[in-house]
Amino acid sequence: MHDLSIAVAVYNEEESLPHLCAKLHDVLSKLGKSYEIVLVDDGSTDKSWAVMNEQANRYPNLKLVKFRRNYGQTAAMSAGIAESDGAVLVTLDADLQNDPADIPALLAKLDEGYDVVSGWRKNRQDAFINRKLPSMLANRLIGKLTGVQLHDYGCSLKAYRRDIIGQVRLYGEMHRFIPALCRWVGGTVTEIPVNHHARQFGTSKYGISRTLRVVLDLLTVKFLLTYSTRPIQVFGKIGLHFAAFALLLAGVVGLEALLAVCGVMSTPWWGGMLLVKRPFWVITPLMFLGFALQFIVLGLLAELTTRTYHDSQNKAIYDIREVARSPEFA
Numbered sequence: 001m002h003d004l005s006i007a008v009a010v011y012n013e014e015e016s017l018p019h020l021c022a023k024l025h026d027v028l029s030k031l032g033k034s035y036e037i038v039l040v041d042d043g044s045t046d047k048s049w050a051v052m053n054e055q056a057n058r059y060p061n062l063k064l065v066k067f068r069r070n071y072g073q074t075a076a077m078s079a080g081i082a083e084s085d086g087a088v089l090v091t092l093d094a095d096l097q098n099d100p101a102d103i104p105a106l107l108a109k110l111d112e113g114y115d116v117v118s119g120w121r122k123n124r125q126d127a128f129i130n131r132k133l134p135s136m137l138a139n140r141l142i143g144k145l146t147g148v149q150l151h152d153y154g155c156s157l158k159a160y161r162r163d164i165i166g167q168v169r170l171y172g173e174m175h176r177f178i179p180a181l182c183r184w185v186g187g188t189v190t191e192i193p194v195n196h197h198a199r200q201f202g203t204s205k206y207g208i209s210r211t212l213r214v215v216l217d218l219l220t221v222k223f224l225l226t227y228s229t230r231p232i233q234v235f236g237k238i239g240l241h242f243a244a245f246a247l248l249l250a251g252v253v254g255l256e257a258l259l260a261v262c263g264v265m266s267t268p269w270w271g272g273m274l275l276v277k278r279p280f281w282v283i284t285p286l287m288f289l290g291f292a293l294q295f296i297v298l299g300l301l302a303e304l305t306t307r308t309y310h311d312s313q314n315k316a317i318y319d320i321r322e323v324a325r326s327p328e329f330a
């Protein structure tokens with residue numbers, strides 16, 4: 001087992017990889033810790049895999065993972081977590097916008113007792129309208145819904161203790177919510193400012209097109225953080241509100257009918273026909289009672305699904321074609 005693992009998701013980064021590997025080894029070799037670098041090829045269509053193998057022959061302690069196809073950044077990060085064994089895991093992007101020189105600062109912050117240290121690209125080198133502004137709005141929304149306030153959820157440069165990150169199950173676009181999920185399992189989370197460089201090669205591979213999926217996954221995360229082990233609470237509450245409204249309407253109609261039968265009320269105080277003689281007021285309580293039963297049953301089904309989910313979390317969200325290592329991997 002290594003002291004430190006570095007996990008990097010790679011997608012069509014053939015030009016960046018030699019520079020990234022050189023910078024990583026320059027930084028890591030000075031830490032006095034045993035380390036490994038896990039590069040996960042997320043179905044690249046360029047020469048990334050060939051370049052990764054070249055780097056493995058040049059540098060020690062490189063582990064290479066190749067997917068059968070493109071599964072997305074979350075799957076690549078999940079594989080990096082699963083295929084590494086370091087007591088501490090650091091993640092970063094392969095595009096050189098994250099600076100490996102910030103890794104010692106992340107580790108130093110972990111040594112203060114935190115379980116997760118997230119990078120904050122305080123001086124982010126991206127376009128304001130289509131990158132920085134959406135990110136600012138998303139960070140505020142994520143912080144409000146999850147209760148974990150960070151300036152930069154989207155920064156891939158983060159450090160985790162293995163015992164915490166190992167408890168987090170990733171799917172969809174949930175890699176950006178890892179700090180909140182780590183807090184959910186009992187971890188302590190903080191952030192520090194880190195460097196951010198303009199992209200030197202190519203264009204962003206994981207683009208803004210994921211925004212809608214991210215929003216949907218945020219709703220999922222909110223549900224998981226609040227109701228994942230007790231979904232009957234959310235569906236049951238909705239059902240009970242429908243039931244209460246149905247009983248209220250039924251009570252009004254029933255009381256009016258009783259008063260009419262007893263001769264106390266022959267004509268409603270507002271005039272016109274008695275409610276009990278109007279189909280709408282008879283059908284509506286029954287309809288809302290039906291809604292109530294549906295939501296309660298839905299909650300019970302969600303309970304069963306949740307328990308099945310928690311009992312079957314060993315299936316990976318990716319398929320690995322090949323794994324390779326440096327000849328001197330230790």
